[in-house]
Amino acid sequence: MxxxxxxxxxxxxxxxxxxxxxxxxxxxxxxxxxxxxxxxxxxxxxxxxxxxxxxxxxxxxxxxxxxxxxxxxxxxxxxxxxxxxxxxxxxxxxxxxxxxxxxxxxxxxxxxxxxxxxxxxxxxxxxxxxxxxxxxxxxxxxxxxxxxxxxxxxxxxxxxxxxxxxxxxxxxxxxxxxxxxxxxxxxxxxxxxxxxxxxARAASRLEEELRIRVKATVQSLSSLAYVIDPDGFLGKSAIYAASYGRRNIGVAAEHRENKGAYDLSLRSRNGADINRILREVAPMYGGSGGGHSVAAGARIPEESFESFILELDRRIEMEDKKAAEA
Structure with missing residues (x-):
């Protein structure tokens, strides 16, 4: 300096x-x-x-x-x-x-x-x-x-x-x-x-309610589990999605109507580098994403969300297979 x-x-x-x-x-x-x-x-x-x-x-x-x-x-x-x-x-x-x-x-x-x-x-x-x-x-x-x-x-x-x-x-x-x-x-x-x-006390009460909602609504694909509009903290929702969906990758998506898009939070419990995969896949669907290898975020246009989540699952499955074969 x-x-x-x-x-x-x-x-x-x-x-x-x-x-x-x-x-x-x-x-x-x-x-x-x-x-x-x-x-x-x-x-x-x-x-x-x-x-x-x-x-x-x-x-x-x-x-x-x-x-x-x-x-x-x-x-x-x-x-x-x-x-x-x-x-x-x-x-x-x-x-x-x-x-x-x-x-x-x-x-x-x-x-x-x-x-x-x-x-x-x-x-x-x-x-x-x-x-x-x-x-x-x-x-x-x-x-x-x-x-x-x-x-x-x-x-x-x-x-x-x-x-x-x-x-x-x-x-x-x-x-x-x-x-x-x-x-x-x-x-x-x-x-x-x-x-x-x-x-902090209020957040803990909300998190417990959130955990129960995610448990009831989580959906599992081949390599990731996801929840849509969990009505709560997205990062924590992604953690609980992975846990209750029994997958290594959890995704929480919130619809932002004013943006015409979904905001996503992703967490990896042990597996593919979600930062790298997001940086590759999100732009293919008109979105953006990135972060850390085990914690990342993205914004995806609402009309592309379903195709995006399926492609993301496919990419993660490919990465998991490569890692298993290495």
């Missing part, structure tokens, strides 16, 4: 890993302004970075369609500001390399954000990185396992669970999510942050 911080802006994702990453960055730069964004919106959001000395991006995947435009914009910003882009998502085939880009597939964004800004942080802020790791199913990494030994593991998982459930319950309530950043950046435990325990 080029010098002493003046004005800092942080762009981060609105899930638990993104909120923890943003909180860690804010702990490093306490006066920073923080905004939530997504891969498809990041390029436009960067217009807000004008006049800032430090521009920090956390946990935002590089969108394949925006890759070139995003690089041009970031490289231009880097001529006048210190840019730090931190991410752990799989990259597009034609992605770029830059000194301001910190990427690691093997850790969550919160762990990586802590490591990038470690010299500016209290050692105790590692606890927030652990919350992010638990929320992103990345708590098995060597450093997170080592850091966890400095606390009572049971307390860590209780605090992380409270945070994760409340964030899921908040949905698109970004004002609430933004309100979490300051207390987390000061290492305040989630169970002591206003509204968090209440939201």
């Amino acid at each position: 080029k010098g002493k911080s003046k004005k800092t802006i942080i762009f981060t994702h609105g899930d638990s890993d993104g909120i923890c990453s943003g909180s860690i960055a804010k702990s490093a730069y306490p006066d920073a302004d923080v905004f939530f964004t997504s891969p498809v919106s990041l390029s436009r959001r960067l217009d807000m970075a004008k006049g800032y000395d430090n521009v920090i991006i956390c946990d935002i995947a590089v969108d394949e369609r925006e890759c070139f435009t995003l690089y041009q914009k970031l490289d231009a910003i880097a001529t006048t500001s210190d840019v730090v882009y931190i991410d752990h998502h799989p990259l597009p085939k034609q992605c770029w390399d830059a000194p301001w880009f910190h990427h690691n597939l093997d850790v969550c964004a919160a762990e990586l954000t802590y490591k990038v800004f470690e010299s500016r942080l209290s050692r105790d802020i590692r606890r927030v990185a652990i919350y992010g790791a638990i929320g992103d199913y990345c708590d098995h990494t060597p450093d997170v396992k080592k850091w966890t030994k400095d606390w009572d593991k049971r307390s860590l998982y209780y605090q992380a669970g409270t945070l994760i459930q409340a964030i899921q319950y908040a949905g698109r309530n970004y004002d609430f999510k933004r309100s979490l950043l300051v207390p987390l950046s000061k290492d305040k435990i989630p169970s002591e942050i206003a509204k968090l325990p209440k939201y």
Whole structure:
């Protein structure tokens, strides 16, 4: 970084890993302004970075369609500001390399954000990185396992669970999510942050009702199980679809009438790389998709959904057969 911080802006994702990453960055730069964004919106959001000395991006995947435009914009910003882009998502085939880009597939964004800004942080802020790791199913990494030994593991998982459930319950309530950043950046435990325990309890009640609905409505194909309009958290619905559909891949689809499409969440319990398959199959049906190998999302036009889900099942079956023969 080029010098002493003046004005800092942080762009981060609105899930638990993104909120923890943003909180860690804010702990490093306490006066920073923080905004939530997504891969498809990041390029436009960067217009807000004008006049800032430090521009920090956390946990935002590089969108394949925006890759070139995003690089041009970031490289231009880097001529006048210190840019730090931190991410752990799989990259597009034609992605770029830059000194301001910190990427690691093997850790969550919160762990990586802590490591990038470690010299500016209290050692105790590692606890927030652990919350992010638990929320992103990345708590098995060597450093997170080592850091966890400095606390009572049971307390860590209780605090992380409270945070994760409340964030899921908040949905698109970004004002609430933004309100979490300051207390987390000061290492305040989630169970002591206003509204968090209440939201977490409400989320747990809804999840139990959701589990029962998915159990009753899940449909199984050869290699995946899916549920349509589960009326609840899509990621959790996909997990329960895999469980009750007795398949390695679970899919939850929600019809977005105003978009003329279905939004999908996918979870893999052990099997094909759903990120890679989605990136190949979704565009064939006028959609887009991607994420991680075991957790991904997609948007598919409503008229193509049935054909898409059948092709997705076929591709996963092919992958499973190749793996069995290897």
